Amino acid sequence: MEQLIKLATQVGERLKASGETVTTAESCTGGGISYFLTEVAGSSAWFERAFVTYSNDAKHELVGVKQETLAAYGAVSExxxxxxxxxxxxAANADYALAVSxxxxxxxxxxxxxxxxxxxGWATKLGVVTETCLxxxxxxxIRFNTIAHSLCRLQSYLESQK
Structure with missing residues (x-):
């Protein structure tokens, strides 16, 4: 728990310093990434919004996943x-997005x-990077490790942009 708050704090500090924002689209974590990001005081300056897209309909309706993509690859796919x-x-007009399924x-x-x-999936206006872990x-x-991995990768990316 403390590790995740530390990671979220590091992400927030970097986003605040750059004046950028982040959003999430979460399935298997059910909003857990967003929970830790918003545990950081002042997160409203850099956390835009969250989409909990647990069902396929939510993935389609809230963040525009194509029905054809869901049918061809399944919800758990890059x-x-x-x-x-x-x-x-x-949808959030953010600078960064994290997605997990x-x-x-x-x-x-x-x-x-x-x-x-x-x-x-991690997205910026430059494109999307995906990864699969077991x-x-x-x-x-599994949910804890998913949240930690998401935040670690975002934090590493933000640090590389200094």
Whole structure:
């Protein structure tokens, strides 16, 4: 918990210093990334808004994921998180967007997409980067690691932009 607040604070400090904003589009974390970002005092200066897009309909309606993409690749895919991140960036008119979709378990996994599989998308006006990770552990651990990974990657990117 303390580690995530520290990461969120670092992200916030960098965004505040640059006058930039961030938004999130979250599925398997159910708003957990946004929770930690808004735990930071003064986050209203750099945290734009959050989209909790747990269902496929929410992904489509709130952040513009195409029905064809969902049908072709499934909700847990780099193709979907790329569209989630790009759609959230546009809808929020933010500078950065984080998107996650995964299988936190304990059920819902398959041979192709096991429990612990999480797809990530990070978007800027320059484009979208995606990544897939497989985390071990129970639902709580998978969600915690998803939040930590999202914030770590954003923080690293922001630091590289100095």
């Amino acid at each position: 193709e979907v998180v790329a569209e989630m991140a790009a759609g959230a960036l546009k 995964g299988i936190a378990g304990p059920t819902g996994g398959s041979d192709d997409k096991p429990v612990g599989l999480v797809c990530f 985390f071990d552990g129970d639902r709580h651990v």
